[in-house]
Amino acid sequence: MLKALRRLTYRSGLSKLARILGVSRFLRKWYYRVAVSRDCVFQVRVHSVVAKFSVRSPSELRRLEGGIPREDDFLRVLMSTLAPGDVFFDIGSDIGLFAILLAKVVGEQGQVIAFEPESRAHKELEDNVSLNRLTNIRIYQKALGQENSKGRLALIGRACSSLLPSVWEARMATASVRESRREGVVDCSPVIASSTTAWETVDIVEGDWLRESEALPIPRGVKIDVEGYEHFVLRGLKSTLANPACELLCMEIHPGILPEKVNVNDLMDLVRSLGFTDLDVHLRQTEIHMIARKAPSRGLGFAGGQHRGVPST
Numbered sequence: 001m002l003k004a005l006r007r008l009t010y011r012s013g014l015s016k017l018a019r020i021l022g023v024s025r026f027l028r029k030w031y032y033r034v035a036v037s038r039d040c041v042f043q044v045r046v047h048s049v050v051a052k053f054s055v056r057s058p059s060e061l062r063r064l065e066g067g068i069p070r071e072d073d074f075l076r077v078l079m080s081t082l083a084p085g086d087v088f089f090d091i092g093s094d095i096g097l098f099a100i101l102l103a104k105v106v107g108e109q110g111q112v113i114a115f116e117p118e119s120r121a122h123k124e125l126e127d128n129v130s131l132n133r134l135t136n137i138r139i140y141q142k143a144l145g146q147e148n149s150k151g152r153l154a155l156i157g158r159a160c161s162s163l164l165p166s167v168w169e170a171r172m173a174t175a176s177v178r179e180s181r182r183e184g185v186v187d188c189s190p191v192i193a194s195s196t197t198a199w200e201t202v203d204i205v206e207g208d209w210l211r212e213s214e215a216l217p218i219p220r221g222v223k224i225d226v227e228g229y230e231h232f233v234l235r236g237l238k239s240t241l242a243n244p245a246c247e248l249l250c251m252e253i254h255p256g257i258l259p260e261k262v263n264v265n266d267l268m269d270l271v272r273s274l275g276f277t278d279l280d281v282h283l284r285q286t287e288i289h290m291i292a293r294k295a296p297s298r299g300l301g302f303a304g305g306q307h308r309g310v311p312s313t
Contacts, residue, residue, distance in 0.1 A: 032058040041131065044068065047079050051100045052131050054124065067097060070284065074250040077291055078102060078221050081248055085109040087217045089240075091144055091207075091233060092116065092225040095124040096137075102221075103134045111136055113216055117143040117202035118153055138216075145204040145229070146236040155198040207237030221248040228257030234270050242274045247295065249276060253288040264288060 032055075036042045042055045046068060055061040068075070075098070082088055084107040090099045093114035103112040114137055116122045122141045129137050143151060210216070218240060224233055230253055240246060249271065255264055268279060268290070276292035283289075 028058040028062065032061050036061060046075055046101055049079065049101050049104050051104065052128070053095065053097075053100070054127050054131055064095070064097070071097065073282075073284075073289055073291065074098070074223060074252075075101065078223065078248070078250060079105050082106055082110075082221050086220040087111045087113070089219040089222040090114045091223065091237075092227070093125055093139075094121050094225075096128045098223050099125065099137055100128055100132055100134065103129075103132075103137050106136065108136055111138065111217065113137075113219070114139045115142055115144055117141055117200075117204075118155065119200060140210070142203045142205050142210070143226070143229070144207040144210070144236055145232040147204070147206050148209065149204045151202055151204045153200045153202045155200055205236075207233065208239040209236075211237075211240055218243045218245040220245060222246065222250070224249070224251040228254045228259075230254070230267060231259055231262045231270070234267070234274075238274060241276075244275070244294070247293060249290070249292040251290045251292070252284075253290060254286075255288065256286065 036055055040054055040056050041052050042061060042064065043050060043052050044064070053064055055064055078088070078098070079101065082102060082105050084105075086106045087110060088098075088102045088106060090096075090102070090112060093099050093116040096114065096116075099112050099114040103110075106112065114125060116125050116139070119141070122139070125139060129139065143153070145151070211218075222237075222241065224230055226233055230251060234241065241249065251267075251271070253264055253267055258264075258267075268281065271279065271290070271292050275294050278293040278295065280291045281288060
């Protein structure tokens with residue numbers, strides 16, 4: 001019954017029929033009650049790794065479950081590459097999907113360093129770390145950038161937030177979330193004016209400075225998902241990323257909200273300048289997923305140097 005309910009809730013054709021019949025909200029609530037324990041805990045299994053997450057509503061469950069297949073390319077390569085004792089940086093950790101799963105992969109001998117500036121997501125991240133009884137995750141409620149400063153985080157709906165420099169505040173003030181009817185996908189690109197966009201003041205720190213001042217180890221793997229702020233994260237973390245010990249970078253690129261005079265090719269060139277010679281880049285709905293290595297991939301199915309579907313902007 002659980003699998004049947006899940007298909008009715010998530011599969012585009014069936015969910016569309018449910019909306020037409022006016023029962024989609026009922027089905028989502030029913031699925032939530034069946035799938036989630038009484039203490040609001042949901043267990044997931046991703047590539048043989050089991051983790052628990054706190055989900056307090058049908059929308060939070062949909063966000064978590066829907067995010068796993070959309071992030072599977074990153075999860076697959078990170079979970080198959082990192083090993084016990086390795087270090088992983090999760091930049092833009094949100095509620096901790098990557099941080100929790102990779103903490104179980106690297107084990108007690110390894111470390112996960114998670115960065116999440118948004119206060120609500122940061123609290124949920126802490127709760128999920130405690131729920132899984134993990135002691136190898138270190139959490140920073142900070143955004144990584146190219147200098148130490150304060151910034152304003154645009155809270156564009158519940159599903160995404162974006163940190164942009166002051167010259168972009170006017171543009172982001174006219175942003176809103178366009179939510180796809182397919183699989184609950186959220187597009188954070190600026191589209192139409194919205195009075196629902198809120199702001200939160202957060203700390204921005206230069207990544208290299210923080211790593212050195214906190215005596216953090218060089219990560220073997222890094223994931224970056226920062227809703228348009230990728231360029232600033234890369235520039236502030238250049239020394240860390242260029243270190244030969246840092247072998248794998250998974251980065252989500254948001255072409256619609258990149259800074260002025262910065263495009264996808266600029267980001268790829270910057271990544272290459274840091275020593276990553278094997279880039280696999282592909283479209284994922286409105287975003288681009290980049291998997292970058294410093295040595296040719298072996299046995300993981302990634303075609304080195306291919307740029308499938310990359311816009312020429």
